Amino acid sequence: MEYIIATTGYILSGCGLTLKLCAVTILGSVPLSILFALGRVSGPKLLDKSLGIYAWIFRGTPLLLQLFFIYYGLSIFGISLKPFTAAGLTFIINYTAYMMEIFRSGIQSIDKGQYEASKALNMSYWQTMRRIILPQALKRTLPPSCNEAITLVKDTALVIVIGMGDLLRSAKEVFTRDFRITPFVIAALIYLIMTSGVIGLFRKLEKKLEVYD
């Protein structure tokens, strides 16, 4: 029992990084992807095309490769980033590509009558988006966004490859030292708890917004 508590404590110390990276990614990519989605929907063609290419590249290549590229690759050009900066940047760029497309689908699913009613009431573009379209669109994108958030929690484990100590790495260290399976089981449980938290949070949000259905 003592062994389990001690091991859990050690693994949890790596948990901080996981959570920090998740927070940075969400704070960075949610506003960015909303802005980009609006750019795709109502911006000039060239912007839409450019953002399309951006999504094509970052959804079409492995996150692991992108992490290598930004952390190791850029250093060749004299740009050397701290591991956390590189990881945060990579995750934001990668997740924004996915979230942008999710939000775009949400915005485009809103009935054209909503735009017409807003226009007939003389609301400006930003007023229409902020007050009428986005609230409805974001609600519709909660289920796919929940998927992304769960994936994000698990994807953070990839930072091991640039030498960062997250919770999975702590578990691996204990495993190497003691050659017991317990640390992996504990790590799995911690991931499950974190993803359950994410699911619970999204369920609450959905419930809250269900009132108008």
Next chain:
Amino acid sequence: MNMIRLTDVNKKFGTVNALCNINLEVNEGEVVTIIGPSGSGKSTLLRSINQLEKIDCGKIEIEGEAVVSIDEKGKHEHINKKQILRLNKKLGMVFQHFNLFPHKTVLENIVEAPVIVNREKKEEAVERALKLLEKVGLTDKKDSYPSHISGGQKQRVAIARALGMKPDVLLCDEPTSALDPELVGEVLSTLKKLAENRMTMLVVTHEMAFAKEISDRLIFMDEGRILADGTPEEVLNDPDHPRIREFVSKFI
């Protein structure tokens, strides 16, 4: 006073003439109804007045000032945005499919634009919205969401929402076409009350009896043209237009 004037307005959808040399005036306090077969351009005409549709050429004036003016070569006369916004604010619109904001309560639907667009104080806007709700008989639904009320109620809220912006003219695009027959009456009687209070209205409708009852003028459109424009009696008994007689006969 002349509230709306359209001069030689034309619009094509591809090769189809949606609007063909439309000339129309609506005066203050007048209730004008537009009837005609589907695809005759009635809705397009209405929607072009508040620029939900862009016209190809012609001139549209609201209370004597142009909101859009395009010559035959497609050259736009420059009109500044502030003027367009100021003039558009004189128009309210009621849609066939209500287009209420589903994520806002009935009261919030009405308060939204006065507060956000006109920067009215929230309390004042709410107070006025409650009066409007009383007028359309929906005070008890103020905290309901649109999905929880009937179609007729939705349309009455939509009317209150349009009136919330204090328009000088109310444009109604087939306000009862999406309603179950038993719900049509409540919306028509709401509109009738407005007409009796001399609200200037331009209404596209298929409700012939209603059109006959409330209209000062009736306009018959077909294939993008105005074929007749006069009192309901004049238009409906017009012997010169076989198209009108044919159309009207279907409703009797």
